Amino acid sequence: MIALALVLSLLAFLHFVFCSRGYYRELSGWPRSAFDFWLLQSVAWGFLLVSIIPCVLRWGFEIGLTIWFGLITVSALLVAVAVNYAWPLVSSLWRWSLVRVLLFRKC
Amino acid sequence: MGWLLFAIFLTGTVVFFRTEINYWMTPELHVSVPSPLSAQAGYTYLAENAPEAQEWQIDLPNTRQRELSVRWRNPGEEGGRRGGHRQVLDASTGEALNPRETAGADFLYRFHFQLHGIHWLPGRIIVGIASMLMFVGIITGIIAHKQIFKDFFAFRTRKSLRGLLDGHAITAVFALPFHLMITFSGLVLLAGTLVFWNNEGGRHRGGDETAAAVSQGPRLGVDTLPLAAILAQTEARWDVPVRSIAIEHPLTAQAEVEVDSSHRSGVSSGRGGGASLVFDAHGKLLRENPGVVAANAIEGTWNSLSLLHQARFAEPLLRWLFFLAGVLGCIMIATGLAYWPKKRRKQLGGRFGYELVSALNIAGVAGLCVATVALFWANRLIPAAAESRASLEISAFFLVWLATLLHAGLVRDRRGWAQQFALAALLCLALPALDASTSSAGLGQAWQSGDWVRLGFDITYFVAGLAFALTANKLSQASTLKYPRTSKASTAKPVLASREGAA
Secondary structure, three states: OHHHHHHHHHHHHHHHHHHEEEEEEEEHHOOOOOOHHHHHHHHHHEEEEHHHHHHHHOHHHHHHHHHHHHHHHHHHHHHHHHHHHHHHHHHHHHHOOOOHHHOOOOO | HHHHHHHHHHHHHHHHHHHHHHHOOOHHHOOOOOOOOOHHHHHHHHHHHHOOOOOEEEOOOOOOOEEEEEEEEOOOEEEEOOOOEEEEEEOOOOOOOOOOOHHHHHHHHHHHOOOOOOOHHHHHHHHHHHHHHHHHHHHHHHOOOOOOOOOOOOOOOOOOOHHHHHHHHHHHHHHHHHHHHHHHHHHHHOOHHHHOOOOOOOOOOOOOOOOOOOOOEOOOOHHHHOOOOOOOOHHHOOOOOEEEEEEOOOOOOOEEEEEOOOOOOOOOOOOOOOOOEEEOOOOEEEEEEEOOOOOOHHHHHHHHHHHHHHOOOOHHHHHHHHHHHHHHHHHHHHHHHHHHHHHHHHHHOHHHHHHHHHHHHHHHHHHHHHHHHHHHHHHOOOOOOOOOOHHHHHHHHHHHHHHHHHHHHHHHHHHHHHHHHHHHHHHHHHHHHHHHHOOOOHHHHHHHOOOHHHHHHHHHHHHHHHHHHHHHHHHHHOOOOOOOOOHHHHOOEEEEEOOOHHH
């Protein structure tokens, strides 16, 4: 459950990175449209909210929510480290991300 | 105020592992190995040494402590946290252990909310005011840094001033829920001291009732109570280990055995919110306590904030998450402190106030890290039989801190930071060697017996040592910027020699 929650929250923060104007341009090669922004934001928020479920199922609502806040701190930190020190990894993850494969095949 | 906040945050973060640190700081306990027969060993000890007691309590080993602890209270003796008698036992043999007197993590714990060397009330008021300013700082920080979410993942280390600000923002934003929770809950916990008409200062703990002597009837044999069956039934009920056993009127027909499970489903139920089963003297189940539920929303809120702040309910995963968030908080304050002198160096460098702030920054951040590790060294180097050794440990902590202040007064630039972080790294990296050479059980023995409480402490501080070494290395590379020592130092451009400067 914890691994699942961590993966989901990592995906959420990766999508927050993807929808940032500068990073999007660097990844795709062209400016971000309003549609791309809202789509990636929605996916990111979706992953983030869904990542609560495994925590609540495993630890109950009160403790599960507390653990979720801790896990998203770890995820955000890991993504920040990846963005600043392992950009090729972020780039590869973008190439394999479901949103890009399904909707942005041109990228 | 930043120095005080850093001290509160650092010591508060460290004592998320208070029990584990206390265990490390009492090496006489390291021989204790938990066993399925630990409860029976404690019961036998109490039956032999306190057969007339009114009340027994057996605290079993768990993931955070490996020793067995027994308490008892004789008829007519005061109850509460400090009442009665306590003995620490080897969890496998039931043999009495005599741990050394130590300040332990309890010193750091008390320091983080009431400081040291002054009466507890003004200490708590000072910490309360600092917490309030921290809370205001967090809220205003979110509002003031408009780019905070735009540059969410940016960490521009190539520009040192920008890097400090990014480091400050990243650590602030990533652990923002934790920072808000820990500051606000700390403020609520200290509310009693900030409200001046509250003459108890939030210190009342209750539970000071005296044990009334009751007619105990005929005494029963030690073997009457089927302890193993009781434990098995309780563990099966919630599928979690038993935490403690409390027996009222032991060895009599009126005995009531309450077996506390470590099962907890929420934080709003407070400290006593764990579930338990109650048995009679022959092991028959009398009733089930599903756990205390908060009487109302206000009590539930207070319980939640109190429990979250102290992380009393937290299992290892959540404890580590809290610790990590606490470390991020420390970095947030440290980078915030370091930013001001760096930003103002050109305008104010050389002036007394500026130089004082620079020195206090180094001693307040790097110096406190050195002093905290020095406390652990003092714990092992001061002879175990020394008189007032807890006070000696605390004196060592403050003397080392004072020494770092003197050093920072002499070396107020990056070299001061680098040298003190290098010293902290050295002390941390050598801590496992110190542990291996001064404990009653070697590290190999700890590995074989699965003593991850102790090994975890050594590994954590070794990793912290690596982080300090890395920081010291970065700072020493950058400190090749040579600062002229005249009073007008700041107005002269530094002589660039570093990679960063050249870039």
